[in-house]
Amino acid sequence: MESFTAFLEKRVTQVDSLLCIGLDPHRGDLTEFSAQAAGAFCTRLIEATADIAAAYKPNAAFFEALGPEGIVALQSVIAAVPDGIPVLLDAKRGDIASTAEAYADAVYRVLGADAVTLSPYLGRDSIEPFIADPKQGVFLLCKTSNPGASDLQDLEVIDSSGTAPQRLYEHIATLAQTWNAHHNLGLVVGATQVESLDNVRAAAPDLWFLTPGIGAQGGDLRAALRAGLRADGLGMLIPVSRAIARADDPRETALALRSQINMEREEIMASKESPGSASALTGDQSQLADALLDAGCIQFGNFTLRSGLESPIYIDLRRLASYPKLLSQA
Amino acid sequence: MESFTAFLEKRVTQVDSLLCIGLDPHRGDLTEFSAQAAGAFCTRLIEATADIAAAYKPNAAFFEALGPEGIVALQSVIAAVPDGIPVLLDAKRGDIASTAEAYADAVYRVLGADAVTLSPYLGRDSIEPFIADPKQGVFLLCKTSNPGASDLQDLEVIDSSGTAPQRLYEHIATLAQTWNAHHNLGLVVGATQVESLDNVRAAAPDLWFLTPGIGAQGGDLRAALRAGLRADGLGMLIPVSRAIARADDPRETALALRSQINMEREEIMASKESPGSASALTGDQSQLADALLDAGCIQFGNFTLRSGLESPIYIDLRRLASYPKLLSQA
Numbered sequence: 001m002e003s004f005t006a007f008l009e010k011r012v013t014q015v016d017s018l019l020c021i022g023l024d025p026h027r028g029d030l031t032e033f034s035a036q037a038a039g040a041f042c043t044r045l046i047e048a049t050a051d052i053a054a055a056y057k058p059n060a061a062f063f064e065a066l067g068p069e070g071i072v073a074l075q076s077v078i079a080a081v082p083d084g085i086p087v088l089l090d091a092k093r094g095d096i097a098s099t100a101e102a103y104a105d106a107v108y109r110v111l112g113a114d115a116v117t118l119s120p121y122l123g124r125d126s127i128e129p130f131i132a133d134p135k136q137g138v139f140l141l142c143k144t145s146n147p148g149a150s151d152l153q154d155l156e157v158i159d160s161s162g163t164a165p166q167r168l169y170e171h172i173a174t175l176a177q178t179w180n181a182h183h184n185l186g187l188v189v190g191a192t193q194v195e196s197l198d199n200v201r202a203a204a205p206d207l208w209f210l211t212p213g214i215g216a217q218g219g220d221l222r223a224a225l226r227a228g229l230r231a232d233g234l235g236m237l238i239p240v241s242r243a244i245a246r247a248d249d250p251r252e253t254a255l256a257l258r259s260q261i262n263m264e265r266e267e268i269m270a271s272k273e274s275p276g277s278a279s280a281l282t283g284d285q286s287q288l289a290d291a292l293l294d295a296g297c298i299q300f301g302n303f304t305l306r307s308g309l310e311s312p313i314y315i316d317l318r319r320l321a322s323y324p325k326l327l328s329q330a
Numbered sequence: 331m332e333s334f335t336a337f338l339e340k341r342v343t344q345v346d347s348l349l350c351i352g353l354d355p356h357r358g359d360l361t362e363f364s365a366q367a368a369g370a371f372c373t374r375l376i377e378a379t380a381d382i383a384a385a386y387k388p389n390a391a392f393f394e395a396l397g398p399e400g401i402v403a404l405q406s407v408i409a410a411v412p413d414g415i416p417v418l419l420d421a422k423r424g425d426i427a428s429t430a431e432a433y434a435d436a437v438y439r440v441l442g443a444d445a446v447t448l449s450p451y452l453g454r455d456s457i458e459p460f461i462a463d464p465k466q467g468v469f470l471l472c473k474t475s476n477p478g479a480s481d482l483q484d485l486e487v488i489d490s491s492g493t494a495p496q497r498l499y500e501h502i503a504t505l506a507q508t509w510n511a512h513h514n515l516g517l518v519v520g521a522t523q524v525e526s527l528d529n530v531r532a533a534a535p536d537l538w539f540l541t542p543g544i545g546a547q548g549g550d551l552r553a554a555l556r557a558g559l560r561a562d563g564l565g566m567l568i569p570v571s572r573a574i575a576r577a578d579d580p581r582e583t584a585l586a587l588r589s590q591i592n593m594e595r596e597e598i599m600a601s602k603e604s605p606g607s608a609s610a611l612t613g614d615q616s617q618l619a620d621a622l623l624d625a626g627c628i629q630f631g632n633f634t635l636r637s638g639l640e641s642p643i644y645i646d647l648r649r650l651a652s653y654p655k656l657l658s659q660a
Binding site: 099103123 | 392394439440451453478481482
């Protein structure tokens with residue numbers, strides 16, 4: 001059976017996109033405060049971006065605020081997403097036992113979503129009913145960018161297993177990595193704190209991240225991608241809501257965002273493939289490295305070093321004598 | 331303006347009850363899986379117990395699993411609760427900014443609940459929109475009794491302020507106590523782990539607890555009340571769902587539960603008032619104390635002891651000689 005992750009990756013590859021389009025019918029964005037207007041707002045976005053979106057993410061809250069008719073609208077919006085595009089319901093549920101089963105039933109069967117965001121506070125058994133079926137997915141809250149995130153998420157925790165202290169959010173990432181037996185569990189990790197993204201990727205090398213905060217919240221796209229992308233250049237969904245929904249031309253904006261994401265991604269992957277990852281270099285160091293390369297001090301190929309070891313890289317600083325400017329730079 | 335806590339305490343005092351009746355239309359408890367059956371199931375419970383219930387607690391999940399009609403049913407059920415009885419929506423929401431505002435709008439305005447359960451993972455700003463109005467209340471997840479609770483809640487955390495390590499759930503209790511400026515914030519603390527209840531009460535002496543786990547989950551009522559009651563004998567709501575809903579006579583069962591809770595509560599308060607708290611006594615010690623009282627060895631009143639001190643209690647063990655059985659017990 002195809003796992004949720006496989007389903008998502010198929011779509012991402014098919015449309016070469018990490019863009020997850022948020023369907024957030026904010027009251028202020030609607031022509032009138034009605035379920036009909038909310039539905040129209042979302043289906044217009046879906047129609048404009050169905051060949052660009054890696055996934056759609058309707059936000060349950062804005063539909064619930066519209067009462068029973070809002071739930072009808074949410075069902076219609078999810079049904080309007082073409083087959084083959086994952087729908088992530090942003091609902092941040094979290095409960096146990098038969099209650100968790102009822103929520104899972106509501107999310108997957110009643111609403112027809114493929115995945116859902118959950119809160120981790122109640123622990124593993126609160127997640128299980130949502131990931132028991134591999135084709136259904138979960139994005140677990142891990143690290144968010146709001147001011148209150150530090151109240152819990154940044155606390156240092158001491159595991160009873162006696163491992164070194166971790167931040168709570170890192171602990172959750174570590175747990176989630178081990179709970180992903182069905183290949184359908186991901187994490188919500190905000191884009192604005194790059195160091196945290198780095199830490200979460202280290203703790204959960206395999207998982208997909210849902211990474212809000214690019215656009216409206218002002219997160220740096222390149223820095224976020226560099227920290228969060230998996231080794232295979234996948235593993236991150238970039239949800240964008242208002243920046244697309246409120247644009248004069250949502251389609252053009254979505255196309256531009258996809259291109260920008262892909263450009264950054266290609267550059268990052270290229271720098272990762274070349275030896276001595278440029279990601280660890282500052283601007284000055286990077287310039288120096290380029291100059292050393294230009295001067296022929298650094299060569300790539302197959303070399304046998306004096307030590308007898310084989311190396312794909314050969315550094316010959318004797319050539320530096322011919323480049324006095326480089327010496328002063330170093 | 332009357333705060334949610336004042337509203338709740340007025341009701342608790344009026345009907346002399348800590349019983350919070352859960353409205354959980356489990357699929358298996360319904361004559362058919364329909365919103366109508368769910369509504370009927372709940373209104374029948376409300377009618378049977380409206381003069382006994384301190385509060386009602388509908389569980390959002392079971393209504394959401396019934397689709398838009400389920401939300402209509404939930405609205406009707408909440409509307410069927412007589413004025414003056416608080417309705418706590420068990421929804422365990424948790425989101426930030428405009429999303430949190432939309433959820434608060436859905437809970438309070440659309441559904442008409444007086445209070446809601448929330449998850450604390452996103453921190454203070456995720457709670458604010460729900461407690462901004464003092465007459466609306468929140469019960470924040472703190473310590474639950476499920477197996478996965480230990481994944482996060484029991485972790486030892488080190489606060490950046492450098493205080494001694496606490497469990498995460500104690501940290502939340504400490505925070506909640508400081509966030510209760512409007513007198514409308516409480517905590518969800520399971521009944522089955524009495525030590526945890528004790529710790530939470532120490533960290534949050536003023537707050538109301540919603541304490542599930544009596545009945546179906548087998549928590550010890552007396553031990554839970556002893557650990558969780560505030561100094562004024564209030565501060566705990568005991569939610570009971572299946573034990574009442576599935577009883578042959580829900581009303582009789584609710585009456586019996588209220589009596590049992592009140593009996594235990596009175597005993598606990600009495601023992602707290604009398605010097606040398608009986609709470610430290612084991613069952614055997616308690617029997618012995620009662621027997622000593624019966625034998626006249628212990629008298630209450632105003633006594634001047636040989637030391638010259640005044641005492642409200644006088645112990646005369648010389649009378650023991652007439653009660654050889656008591657001597658062998660001691």
